[in-house]
Amino acid sequence: MVAYIVRRSVMLIPILLLISLVSFAIIELPPGDWVTYQIENLRASGIELNEDEAERLVKMYGFDQPAWKRYVRWMRGILFKFNFGWSFQWGKTVNELLGERLPLTLVISISALIVSWIIAIPIGIYSATHQYSVLDYIFTFFGFLGLTIPTFLLAMVLAWYIFKLTEFAPLGLFSIEYMDEPMSMEKFIDMLKHLVLPLIIIGLNGTGALIRVMRGNLLDELKKQYVITARAKGVNEMQLLFKYPVRMSMNPVISTIGWILPGIFSGEVLVSLVLGLQTTGPLLLRAVLAQDMFLAGSIVMILSVLTVIGTLLSDILLAALDPRIRYSAAAAR
Amino acid sequence: MSDTGRGDLLLEVRNLQVHFYLFEGVVQAVNDVSFDVHRGRTLGIIGESGSGKSVSAQSVMGIVPSPPAKQLAGEIRLHRATPDGGIETVDLGRLDPRGQEYRDVRGGEIGMIFQEPMTSFSPLHTVGDQIGEAILLHIPDSTPQSARERTVDLLRRVGIPRPDRAVDAYPHELSGGMRQRAMIAMALSCDPALLIADEPTTALDVTIEAQILELIQELQDDLNMAIIYISHDLAVVGGVADEVMVMYLGLVMEHADAETIFDEPLHPYTRALWQSIPKIDGPLEQLVPISGNIPNPFAVHKGCPFYARCTERIQGVCDESPPPVLEPRQGHTVRCFLYADDVDLASNGATGD
Numbered sequence: 001m002v003a004y005i006v007r008r009s010v011m012l013i014p015i016l017l018l019i020s021l022v023s024f025a026i027i028e029l030p031p032g033d034w035v036t037y038q039i040e041n042l043r044a045s046g047i048e049l050n051e052d053e054a055e056r057l058v059k060m061y062g063f064d065q066p067a068w069k070r071y072v073r074w075m076r077g078i079l080f081k082f083n084f085g086w087s088f089q090w091g092k093t094v095n096e097l098l099g100e101r102l103p104l105t106l107v108i109s110i111s112a113l114i115v116s117w118i119i120a121i122p123i124g125i126y127s128a129t130h131q132y133s134v135l136d137y138i139f140t141f142f143g144f145l146g147l148t149i150p151t152f153l154l155a156m157v158l159a160w161y162i163f164k165l166t167e168f169a170p171l172g173l174f175s176i177e178y179m180d181e182p183m184s185m186e187k188f189i190d191m192l193k194h195l196v197l198p199l200i201i202i203g204l205n206g207t208g209a210l211i212r213v214m215r216g217n218l219l220d221e222l223k224k225q226y227v228i229t230a231r232a233k234g235v236n237e238m239q240l241l242f243k244y245p246v247r248m249s250m251n252p253v254i255s256t257i258g259w260i261l262p263g264i265f266s267g268e269v270l271v272s273l274v275l276g277l278q279t280t281g282p283l284l285l286r287a288v289l290a291q292d293m294f295l296a297g298s299i300v301m302i303l304s305v306l307t308v309i310g311t312l313l314s315d316i317l318l319a320a321l322d323p324r325i326r327y328s329a330a331a332a333r
Numbered sequence: 334m335s336d337t338g339r340g341d342l343l344l345e346v347r348n349l350q351v352h353f354y355l356f357e358g359v360v361q362a363v364n365d366v367s368f369d370v371h372r373g374r375t376l377g378i379i380g381e382s383g384s385g386k387s388v389s390a391q392s393v394m395g396i397v398p399s400p401p402a403k404q405l406a407g408e409i410r411l412h413r414a415t416p417d418g419g420i421e422t423v424d425l426g427r428l429d430p431r432g433q434e435y436r437d438v439r440g441g442e443i444g445m446i447f448q449e450p451m452t453s454f455s456p457l458h459t460v461g462d463q464i465g466e467a468i469l470l471h472i473p474d475s476t477p478q479s480a481r482e483r484t485v486d487l488l489r490r491v492g493i494p495r496p497d498r499a500v501d502a503y504p505h506e507l508s509g510g511m512r513q514r515a516m517i518a519m520a521l522s523c524d525p526a527l528l529i530a531d532e533p534t535t536a537l538d539v540t541i542e543a544q545i546l547e548l549i550q551e552l553q554d555d556l557n558m559a560i561i562y563i564s565h566d567l568a569v570v571g572g573v574a575d576e577v578m579v580m581y582l583g584l585v586m587e588h589a590d591a592e593t594i595f596d597e598p599l600h601p602y603t604r605a606l607w608q609s610i611p612k613i614d615g616p617l618e619q620l621v622p623i624s625g626n627i628p629n630p631f632a633v634h635k636g637c638p639f640y641a642r643c644t645e646r647i648q649g650v651c652d653e654s655p656p657p658v659l660e661p662r663q664g665h666t667v668r669c670f671l672y673a674d675d676v677d678l679a680s681n682g683a684t685g686d
Contacts (some may be wrong), residue, residue: 225452231468234440
């Protein structure tokens with residue numbers, strides 16, 4: 001098992017290198033860079049820059065050097081100083097920017113994830129064991145609703161309704177009166193009130209999908225011979241259900257942890273935009289729009305790295321849970 | 334089970350009727366099936382796919398999926414031994430299949446071996462865990478430690494090499510034959526009075542099949558256990574069964590002791606079956622397949638369900654009303670008009686009495 005983890009981790013190194021190259025390339029690909037974007041902006045607002053000044057800007061930010069040099073400089077910063085570079089747009093380091101936004105992002109994403117698991121897994125199990133019952137149809141109906149309604153639409157409609165009914169605007173993280181206040185009990189409660197809506201929206205969306213996955217997996221497993229064998233031993237139905245088919249049907253859910261990890265980091269871009277939440281999602285969007293290359297590149301790279309690490313975590317978890325995977329891995333070694 | 338001798342009545346199934354209510358229609362999987370099972374003896378059930386042989390056995394176990402299946406009629410009386418040495422009778426058909434009482438019978442009084450050794454065990458749990466589970470459920474005062482010891486003993490008894498290591502093996506680490514042996518160990522783990530074997534060797538190759546059959550018979554002699562052996566393989570049933578029941582579309586067509594039914598089959602369907610298998614010791618003969626196909630399972634038959642394929646059918650009789658169950662000889666029943674008193678038998682070459 002330890003050898004398996006070590007082997008998989010070593011295999012990550014070339015993949016990570018490739019990811020960093022691709023992230024950098026994506027940023028470099030579109031024509032123009034941050035400086036030309038700035039010069040255009042200044043021109044558009046009527047300020048004419050002379051050639052010298054433009055060149056000075058280019059030199060200052062190192063855009064006169066070849067791309068591979070900029071890449072090496074960037075990577076050196078990340079690897080040795082954990083410094084992801086400078087955001088031109090915000091005038092801050094990328095580390096600072098992410099540090100400001102990550103806590104909120106993580107709180108929203110992780111609690112939405114927990115909410116959706118707590119709701120979806122029991123419902124999925126119930127739906128599968130009571131297939132075509134009235135409740136199954138009701139859950140299926142709402143599951144599909146949750147799955148198909150775009151989150152940004154739900155966010156807009158619900159935010160408007162809540163404002164209409166209660167005069168409370170569930171936008172941003174704090175109400176205006178608390179915006180510049182120091183943290184207090186009232187401000188904290190105000191924040192929680194603002195968090196309820198995004199949690200429900202993001203959570204419901206994941207819940208719909210997870211109910212379908214859980215129900216489908218479990219239905220497949222319930223028909224399997226080993227379930228009948230266990231029943232033929234006289235095992236109590238509840239014990240049987242959780243010991244055998246539910247455990248088996250969790251495998252595909254566990255294998256999706258690899259995609260959940262980057263999702264936690266980026267947050268729901270659209271929901272955050274609509275509800276004005278300062279998570280990392282809108283940050284990435286604005287960075288890409290403005291060709292704020294180090295910020296955008298860093299976020300893209302962190303997301304990719306998290307995907308790779310998440311996949312590794314999934315594989316390790318699966319190997320721990322499923323002896324067949326464990327043994328085939330040992331055989332491959 | 335001290336004072337219960339060989340040949341004592343263990344299980345009586347009477348007029349069992351199980352239908353499946355599917356979206357496409359009703360499948361009359363089992364229609365009026367009756368049989369007895371005696372301690373220490375083997376009842377073979379022969380039939381093609383869809384004949385209702387497995388559903389009959391699953392009904393005894395109480396593991397027919399319901400819905401869509403429903404037991405409409407019939408009794409399944411089990412004469413079980415009580416701890417004080419007496420015999421009590423329970424009608425399994427009336428028990429809640431998920432209730433405590435039925436669960437005590439299932440895996441305790443009655444063990445079952447299935448067709449697919451590859452999928453019969455959960456791949457996530459060790460063989461020992463899954464066999465031990467049955468022991469912990471049914472053997473009073475057992476502990477995980479004693480269950481493990483008993484499991485190792487059982488694995489040794491069914492001929493698995495190095496049982497003390499096999500107990501911790503996962504199912505995928507065992508070969509098909511070994512897995513079926515482990516399956517037998519599981520079915521026998523609580524000394525059942527009745528073992529139901531539902532095509533236990535169908536998925537195995539012929540040499541392994543012979544070993545498994547031999548093992549089952551050995552264990553039967555040791556434990557004085559009754560066996561219901563289900564198969565579509567006539568030769569296998571002929572080798573293991575004391576009495577044989579031939580089923581077709583949910584009906585028992587013929588029922589007699591093994592020797593009689595193979596030597597002097599009465600029902601045209603049984604005779605057709607016998608003609609469709611090669612004989613090793615006899616002269617070379619042309620094999621005669623049964624013409625036609627098994628009818629659509631949703632079809633409802635006014636007369637005999639075998640009418641369309643029967644070579645000895647009597648038009649206007651067999652297709653008009655359901656054939657009666659007759660007993661032309663002591664202990665030999667057949668569901669066919671050919672043996673009714675008012676039908677001339679001589680022209681059909683049958684040996685009635």
